[in-house]
Amino acid sequence: MKKMQIFEPAMCCPTGxxxxxxxxxxxxxxxxxxxxxxxxxxxxxxxxxxTPQEFVNNKLVNNCLKEKGVESLPIIVLNDEIVITGRYPTNDEFVKLLNIPKIYIGVKPNLMNAKIKKTRGCSCSGGDC
Structure with missing residues (x-):
C-alpha cells in the first residue's frame, strides 16, 4: 500500500x-x-x-523548506518522494497517486451511463419464463 503524508503550514488546530x-x-x-x-x-x-518535529525529522521536507521556504507548504510526500508542493492534491490526483477507485474519496459511480440489461419485467433470461 502506498504511504502518503501531508505536511501543512501552521494552523490553529490540526485540521484548520x-x-x-x-x-x-x-x-x-x-x-x-x-x-x-x-x-x-x-x-x-x-x-x-x-507537530513541528515531524518537519525536522523528514529530511526531504526539511530540505524543501530550507530551499523554498514555507511557501512550499503544503508538501505532499508519497512513498518517501515529494510529489506536490504549495497546494493540496485534487480529488483526481488523490485517486491517481494512491491508485484507488473514486468511490474511496466519496465519488459515486455514474449510474446514468451504466448499461442496464432490459428484460420484460422478470429476471428470466430474455423475459421467457
Missing part, C-alpha cells in the same frame, strides 16, 4: 477547521481524508504548529 471562517479547501481535504480512512486508507497529516 476552527474559527468562524472555514477554508473550503481545508474542508475538502478533511472530508477526503476521513472518507479514505473509512475505506482503510490512512494518510499522515502534520501541521507545523502541532
Amino acid at each position: 477547521l476552527c474559527g468562524v471562517g472555514v477554508n473550503p479547501e481545508l474542508m475538502r481535504i478533511s472530508t477526503i481524508l476521513n472518507t479514505l480512512k473509512k475505506n482503510g486508507i490512512n494518510i499522515d497529516r502534520y501541521n507545523l504548529t502541532n
Whole structure:
C-alpha cells in the first residue's frame, strides 16, 4: 500500500477547521481524508504548529523548506518522494497517486451511463419464463 503524508503550514488546530471562517479547501481535504480512512486508507497529516518535529525529522521536507521556504507548504510526500508542493492534491490526483477507485474519496459511480440489461419485467433470461 502506498504511504502518503501531508505536511501543512501552521494552523490553529490540526485540521484548520476552527474559527468562524472555514477554508473550503481545508474542508475538502478533511472530508477526503476521513472518507479514505473509512475505506482503510490512512494518510499522515502534520501541521507545523502541532507537530513541528515531524518537519525536522523528514529530511526531504526539511530540505524543501530550507530551499523554498514555507511557501512550499503544503508538501505532499508519497512513498518517501515529494510529489506536490504549495497546494493540496485534487480529488483526481488523490485517486491517481494512491491508485484507488473514486468511490474511496466519496465519488459515486455514474449510474446514468451504466448499461442496464432490459428484460420484460422478470429476471428470466430474455423475459421467457
